[in-house]
Amino acid sequence: MGMSIDLSAIQANWKSLAERAPGARAAAVVKADAYGLGAARVAPALYEAGVREFFVALAAEGRALRPLLGDDARIFVLSGHMEGQDLTGLIPLLNSPEQFFRDRALRPRGAFGLQLDTGMNRLGLEPGEWAAIRSEALAAGPSLLMSHLACADEPEHPANAEQLAAFRAMTDGTGVPRSLSATGGILLGADYHFDIVRPGVGMYGGLPFAEARPVLSLDLPVIQTRDVKAGESVGYGYSWTAKRPSRVATVAAGYADGLARALARQGELRLWAGERACPVVGRISMDLITVDVTDLPDIPKKLAILNAAQGIDALADLSGTIGYEILTSLGQRYARTYS
Numbered sequence: 461m462g463m464s465i466d467l468s469a470i471q472a473n474w475k476s477l478a479e480r481a482p483g484a485r486a487a488a489v490v491k492a493d494a495y496g497l498g499a500a501r502v503a504p505a506l507y508e509a510g511v512r513e514f515f516v517a518l519a520a521e522g523r524a525l526r527p528l529l530g531d532d533a534r535i536f537v538l539s540g541h542m543e544g545q546d547l548t549g550l551i552p553l554l555n556s557p558e559q560f561f562r563d564r565a566l567r568p569r570g571a572f573g574l575q576l577d578t579g580m581n582r583l584g585l586e587p588g589e590w591a592a593i594r595s596e597a598l599a600a601g602p603s604l605l606m607s608h609l610a611c612a613d614e615p616e617h618p619a620n621a622e623q624l625a626a627f628r629a630m631t632d633g634t635g636v637p638r639s640l641s642a643t644g645g646i647l648l649g650a651d652y653h654f655d656i657v658r659p660g661v662g663m664y665g666g667l668p669f670a671e672a673r674p675v676l677s678l679d680l681p682v683i684q685t686r687d688v689k690a691g692e693s694v695g696y697g698y699s700w701t702a703k704r705p706s707r708v709a710t711v712a713a714g715y716a717d718g719l720a721r722a723l724a725r726q727g728e729l730r731l732w733a734g735e736r737a738c739p740v741v742g743r744i745s746m747d748l749i750t751v752d753v754t755d756l757p758d759i760p761k762k763l764a765i766l767n768a769a770q771g772i773d774a775l776a777d778l779s780g781t782i783g784y785e786i787l788t789s790l791g792q793r794y795a796r797t798y799s
Contacts, residue, residue: 461713462679462762463794465497469673471509473663476671478510481646481653487513489642489660491521491538495787496718497664497676501798504528506663515658519545519552526550536573536604538583547571551603555583557593564600573604578626578640579619580610590630598634604656605636612644612652613668620648644668666783667773676787678766678794680711680731680749685759694750695742707754709738711763714747718789719765722779724749729778730770731763738763 478486488511494502499521503514507529514535516522519542522535526549529535534551541552541559553575554560560574574597577584584607585593607627611617627640638654643662645652647669662669665676688694688708693701702708711731715721721744723729730737731751742750753759766775772783 461681461717461794463790463796464677464679465501465796465798466673466675467501467505467798469665469675470497470502470663471505473665473669473672473675474506474509474511474659477643477646477657477659477662477669481641481650481657483650484653484655484657485513487511487515487536487639487656487658488663489515489658490525491515491517492788493521495661495664495784496790497787498796498798499525500528501796507533513656515660519547519550522550523548534603538575540575540583541572553604553606554585556585557589560593560597567600569601570603572600572602573606574602576605576607576627576630578607578623578630580608580623583608587626587630598636602636604639605631605634606639606656609641609645609648609652612642612648615648620645620652624652661784661787664787665772666787674768674771676766676772677764678790679762679764680713681762682709682760683712683748685709685753693742696745697743699743700741700750704754706752707756707759708741709751709753709759709763711749711751712747713749713765713793714745716746717791717793718786719744719749720779720781720789722781723775724778726778731765732767732769733760733763735769737769 488506490499490503493499503525517538519537522537537550537552540555553573555575575584577586611619631638639656641652642658642660646657665672665674688702688706690702724740724744729740738751738753741752772786776783776786
C-alpha cells in the first residue's frame with residue numbers, strides 16, 4: 461500500500477488560504493498527526509513555508525512537534541491545561557475557570573490563551589464564566605483569545621453571524637490577539653479573520669476549500685487475480701455475483717486501513733488504473749478489496765483509490781461521511797512517500 465503526500469501542495473494550499481486573509485497571520489492546524497498525513501513531516505514543511513503558529517489537540521502532540529520546529533514557533537493546545545500534562549514549550553488554550561486557576565502561579569505570563577464558547581457548546585468559557593474571570597484573566601496576559609465556528613462550511617447559516625457577534629461582544633477592547641476562523645471561516649470573509657486564522661482541512665486538499673490542490677494519492681497493490689464464471693460469487697455473504705465471465709483482482713487494503721465497508725454500500729466505489737475506472741465488487745473486508753478488472757487490457761500491479769479523479773471528499777460522499785474522517789482514519793499500514 462502506498463500513500464504519496466505532496467508537501468509542496470500542502471504549502472501551496474496554506475499560502476492560498478493565507479492570501480484570502482491578508483490582514484491576519486495564517487497558522488496551521490496539525491492535530492491528529494496532521495490529519496493523518498504525518499505531522500513530523502508536514503509541520504516542518506509548513507514552518508519552512510512561513511507558519512509560526514501551530515494548533516494541536518493534545519499536549520502529547522505538541523511535545524512531539526516541539527523539537528522539530530524553530531524556537532520562534534508557537535504551539536497551541538486546544539484541549540487546554542489537562543491535569544498532570546507536561547506543557548513545557550507549549551501554549552494551552554484554557555477552556556474553563558478550573559483550567560485557568562490550575563497551577564496559575566507557575567504559569568509564565570503569556571504562556572496561555574483562552575478559548576471562548578460563542579455558541580458551539582463544545583469547548584471554551586461560556587459568557588458568564590468569561591465575565592466572572594475576565595479581569596483576572598486579562599491581567600495575567602493571555603497570548604490569544606479564540607473561538608470556533610460551528611457552521612462555517614454553510615456560508616448562509618445564521619449561526620455564523622450570531623457567533624461572530626458573540627465573539628466580538630466577549631473580546632472587543634481586550635487588546636489581545638484574536639482567532640475565530642479555520643478553513644471555512646477564512647472563506648466567509650474579512651469580518652471573520654481577526655488576527656490569526658487557522659487553516660486546517662483546506663491545507664490537506666479538502667472541502668470547503670474547493671480550489672485546493674490535491675495533496676494525497678493512495679495506491680493499493682494487487683495481490684492476486686482470478687477468473688470468475690458467470691453465476692459465481694465473490695467475498696463475504698456472496699453480495700456480488702458475476703453476470704458475465706469476469707476477471708477479479710484482490711488488492712491489499714480494507715477497513716483496517718480506513719476504507720470503511722460503507723464505501724461499497726451503493727456499488728459505486730471505483731479503483732483506478734490510470735484513467736480507467738474499475739468497480740469494486742463484493743464487500744470491503746478487513747484487509748482486502750475485490751475489484752472487477754475484466755475490461756482492462758492488462759492487469760496492473762496496483763490500483764489507485766485516491767487520485768485526481770476520486771479525491772478525499774468524493775470518497776467520503778460514498779460512505780456518507782466527510783473528508784476529515786477519511787484522512788484521519790487511513791492508519792499506519794501505508795508506506796508513505798513525500799514529495
